[in-house]
Amino acid sequence: MAGVDEQDTSPMVAIRTQADFGALLERAMENEATQTAAEPAGGVDAAALLQDFSSPWVFSTVMPLLSVPTREAPSLPANAKASGAAGAREATAALGKKKKKGPQKGKQGRINRAAHKSIFRREKRAEERKICTPFEFKLKVRMAQRHGAPEPIRVDCRASEFRVNQNTYTAQPQAKIGKVPFSLQDLKKIRLKIVPWDGKIPMSALDIIETEMGYFVGQPQAPDWKQVILDAAEALEQVRVDSGFRPGQGKEGERGHFVAFSAGVTHSPQSNIQASAELREENMLTTRPQGPRYRENKPKEQEIIDRLLATPSIQRIATFGSRSLAYCAPKVYQHYAENLQPIYDDYGLKLLFQDSIFPSANFNLGPETACRIHVDCQNCPYGFCTITALGNYDPKKGGHLILWDFGFTIEFPPSSTILIPSACVRHGNVAIQPGEQRYSFTQYCPGPLIQWHRCGNRNVGELTAEEIIEIDGPKGARREKCRGLFSKYNELAEDQQKVWGRL
């Protein structure tokens, strides 16, 4: 990562990075912890920072004033009922915390206006958080100028060459590579470049015209992030054991030898077309085909998924993934929000995670998760999925993310998050060492969901050629539009400004 001085002399527009943000977040949290009721120091708006990238859980920990007390107040000692300062001190001691500070008075005894303003702002932010869903979420970009650009990795692969299907709602299937995940020795044999990464310093993969095609986001530097990852890994391991599932069983069996569960909202036009045909045959097609719906799982699987969805550490990882998308690919986030919100409204669907824009997620429970090289061709082609790695593996020896079409492999340490266009870029993992554990959590947006909405809550098969042109334009037009959702390296700040408001 370039140093500050180097960034200052760079002709590129400076953009904020997750790691830098993490440092600010950490500092803000320290401030909050020591000054419970104090207003954030001028210049760094701690609450705004927290709102940007941390979860409500962090808020409730760091900003107790904003959370609703759930415990009963402890009873006061008898002498605390006495009036006066001594009584007050006793009462405060019994409650186990300092007396809450109100607005500070100036020399003349008048209440400080700035203190009043700060209380007002704090209350306003608390209100905003109550009503904020990923669809209304707005990234606060006022901190954006402070931070440097991610380190670029140039790749010989163009976003314009992605193999997409007609009108760019899904990508073309591609054959898996290798019968089992590659080992590090295999990669060395074929001389695939290996990029070292500490899982913290942000990097991005750029094509020849500097389109950002992959983000190696890293992790927030929240002091408890390590614990969050440990808790999540423990939860994943526990549900795998409780499920009794064996590696290779279930839906992910084709991609590798590990236990996996899928959850969320999806839409499969194929199944609807089949259903429609059957109903037509029986002359029973009186209602519209099913449309978007929750993934169907057996009751036992659903019970496991519900446990994972309710796990706070997994919720925080989901939030971080969603907000990373908002930061790194603002136009993609906006595209998801604009097309998904009507679906949720029309069909009365609930979000998979309260603070994540992604409608679907995969829990890869290992215990030795490593995928063969594949594409997820049903995902949005010019979209991003998030991958967060967990476990106790040595990232120098295994667990790398192979980006086959980018022509390199990158180390993928546990706790870190990566965003890739998984529909079009062939990807997989390096196998881990015997005795190690690796889990992963991914979030993504199925392309057919967006198509369903854009087709007016119909399958594309029900539309005439004229209607399709009306929706998506002439041949190739939508592809061009979708390509434009990816930001250019030196235009990200501008895109953030356009989507999220003035910097």
Ligand SMILES: [Fe+2]
């Ligand atoms: Fe994948």
